[in-house]
Amino acid sequence: MAFESYHCSVCGRRVKIQSRADMPVLDPNTGFGICRNCIKSIFRFIEEEESGGGKIRAGRRTFANTLGELLAKNRPHVIKEYLDEFIIMQERAKKILSVAAYNHYKRMKYDLDNRGGDDEIDKSNVIILGPTGCGKTAMLSHLSKLLDIPFAVTDASSLTEAGFVGADVEVAVRNLYYAAGRNIEKTEHGIIYLDEFDKIARKSGANNSITADPGHEGVQQGLLKMLEGSVVEFTERGQRKHPEAPTIKVDTKNILFICGGAFVGIEKIIERRVRKGNVQMGFGSDIPSREDTDAKYNELIHQVRPEDLMKYGIIPEIIGRLPVICTLETLDEDALLKILTEPKNAPVKQYEKLLAMDNVKLEFEEAALRQVAKMAIERKTGARSLKGIIEDVMLDVMFEIPKSTEPRRVVITEACIKGDEQPKIFPLDDDKSAEAV
Numbered sequence: 001m002a003f004e005s006y007h008c009s010v011c012g013r014r015v016k017i018q019s020r021a022d023m024p025v026l027d028p029n030t031g032f033g034i035c036r037n038c039i040k041s042i043f044r045f046i047e048e049e050e051s052g053g054g055k056i057r058a059g060r061r062t063f064a065n066t067l068g069e070l071l072a073k074n075r076p077h078v079i080k081e082y083l084d085e086f087i088i089m090q091e092r093a094k095k096i097l098s099v100a101a102y103n104h105y106k107r108m109k110y111d112l113d114n115r116g117g118d119d120e121i122d123k124s125n126v127i128i129l130g131p132t133g134c135g136k137t138a139m140l141s142h143l144s145k146l147l148d149i150p151f152a153v154t155d156a157s158s159l160t161e162a163g164f165v166g167a168d169v170e171v172a173v174r175n176l177y178y179a180a181g182r183n184i185e186k187t188e189h190g191i192i193y194l195d196e197f198d199k200i201a202r203k204s205g206a207n208n209s210i211t212a213d214p215g216h217e218g219v220q221q222g223l224l225k226m227l228e229g230s231v232v233e234f235t236e237r238g239q240r241k242h243p244e245a246p247t248i249k250v251d252t253k254n255i256l257f258i259c260g261g262a263f264v265g266i267e268k269i270i271e272r273r274v275r276k277g278n279v280q281m282g283f284g285s286d287i288p289s290r291e292d293t294d295a296k297y298n299e300l301i302h303q304v305r306p307e308d309l310m311k312y313g314i315i316p317e318i319i320g321r322l323p324v325i326c327t328l329e330t331l332d333e334d335a336l337l338k339i340l341t342e343p344k345n346a347p348v349k350q351y352e353k354l355l356a357m358d359n360v361k362l363e364f365e366e367a368a369l370r371q372v373a374k375m376a377i378e379r380k381t382g383a384r385s386l387k388g389i390i391e392d393v394m395l396d397v398m399f400e401i402p403k404s405t406e407p408r409r410v411v412i413t414e415a416c417i418k419g420d421e422q423p424k425i426f427p428l429d430d431d432k433s434a435e436a437v
């Protein structure tokens with residue numbers, strides 16, 4: 001082989017020729033070569049250009065043109081109504097989020113309409129607090145679907161301070177870039193959800209030594225610029241980061257950041273502050289029942305203030321960049337019962353549809369659904385375990401049913417959920433000759 005390495009004639013990077021893949025275009029006479037990365041970029045450019053009908057040059061203006069329409073179509077009450085179709089309770093959170101999203105895109109429009117002006121409207125990034133499985137992720141995912149905007153969840157606890165082993169904060173933007181089908185323009189007005197945000201709190205809280213937890217604080221520091229708006233550079237997935245690797249640049253100015261987590265124990269910080277002001281909460285008994293604990297949590301969590309977050313270990317600069325605080329409640333048994341049946345995509349509705357395709361009518365007894373809710377509450381993971389509990393019971397049904405094409409009826413009782421009896425299959429309109437699954 002004439003060459004062991006060559007310099008890419010486009011990006012200038014030296015490429016070692018280790019296999020055929022390293023030399024897809026290389027003229028052995030002149031040494032003119034284009035590296036694989038550049039070919040990929042060119043290919044992607046052509047693909048995007050062709051599929052987008054030449055929208056690339058119009059760039060930002062294409063989304064700008066639709067912004068007015070997006071705002072007119074998705075005013076806060078409309079967003080809330082849409083969220084209501086999927087999310088039970090959390091009225092306040094749905095309202096706050098609807099307004100925050102609306103304002104975010106309004107701000108973007110203002111900025112575009114007033115190009116050159118320096119009177120920018122502040123970003124409305126959101127911090128969202130609420131127990132596990134109460135609908136944080138679900139709410140955001142539905143919001144992004146309604147607005148038809150790319151959405152990516154990144155686990156904040158997986159991020160590390162720059163220079164340490166692990167994922168840099170840029171990974172959050174890279175995830176959004178992939179969710180946006182690697183379209184930079186779409187990425188630049190998407191929604192990033194930083195989940196498990198409480199896990200990057202300084203472990204020691206505000207009034208302890210600064211050296212206690214440099215790692216987590218470093219991650220928070222790393223996020224600062226990104227939250228406010230800066231150009232973030234990252235490499236394609238699976239590419240090692242080195243100075244010459246081609247990078248993708250994304251401006252985060254118009255990305256809506258939402259930081260969320262359970263913030264376990266924050267209600268105690270809130271309570272201490274509220275108590276100091278001599279406001280006594282009316283939950284008196286010595287050993288509070290679960291209902292009391294939940295009611296107290298719900299009462300307190302909505303009163304959270306920036307200083308409580310600071311005590312929890314979020315640095316003040318971050319809190320300053322998350323001006324909207326959105327709080328969610330613990331879901332009680334009645335709420336879980338509703339989640340099983342009422343949302344557009346409720347688990348019970350989904351199973352009904354699945355079985356209807358096999359000519360089978362599925363019936364859950366009320367007591368059975370209540371039992372599912374009770375078991376979910378015992379597992380302390382909010383609505384998250386509902387589907388799993390039903391799935392366990394439905395497995396045998398879904399295995400047995402397709403053996404015949406006869407129209408039938410299946411009844412799920414409380415005992416079925418408890419595992420004490422098998423669901424029964426009846427011929428349609430006949431409940432005498434039941435056969436067990």
Ligand SMILES: Nc1ncnc2c1ncn2[C@@H]1O[C@H](COP(=O)(O)OP(=O)(O)O)[C@@H](O)[C@H]1O
Nearest residue numbers: 086087088132133134135136137138339383384
């Ligand atoms: N308030 C709610 N209304 C309807 N479904 C909910 C609600 N809360 C949780 N769920 C359901 O429970 C599951 C877990 O919720 P998720 O949003 O992931 O919880 P988290 O608050 O931990 O992010 C999802 O499938 C979601 O559809």
Ligand SMILES: [Mg+2]
Nearest residue numbers: 136137138195
């Ligand atoms: Mg979540």
